[in-house]
Amino acid sequence: MAKWTPKHEAPEPLEGPVVATITGGTIVWFVLFLAQLPFYGWFADHGHTWWLWTCLTGAALGLVGIWYVRKRDAAIKRAAGRPDRTPTTDSRPASAE
Numbered sequence: 001m002a003k004w005t006p007k008h009e010a011p012e013p014l015e016g017p018v019v020a021t022i023t024g025g026t027i028v029w030f031v032l033f034l035a036q037l038p039f040y041g042w043f044a045d046h047g048h049t050w051w052l053w054t055c056l057t058g059a060a061l062g063l064v065g066i067w068y069v070r071k072r073d074a075a076i077k078r079a080a081g082r083p084d085r086t087p088t089t090d091s092r093p094a095s096a097e
Contacts, residue, residue, distance in 0.1 A: 018069045026062025029055050 033055035036043065043049045
């Protein structure tokens with residue numbers, strides 16, 4: 001297992017316009033679905049309807065991704081506005097023994 005142990009620290013994650021990137025990708029998937037929709041008959045005749053459903057699934061998962069990254073962004077901004085809290089004692093309540 002030692003062979004798989006990392007020998008250096010992982011790089012910092014890339015930050016950027018995450019919400020815009022996910023939104024753009026979702027729009028692309030949905031546009032691809034709409035562009036293929038008029039050709040449904042051809043896709044059905046050739047057994048390629050999965051192309052349409054892949055695009056629709058990409059758009060649906062993109063909506064979940066938009067929801068997720070917006071919540072994540074809001075949490076990061078909320079955490080950045082708070083002062084650091086480093087508890088000096090154990091924050092767990094004492095158990096009644």
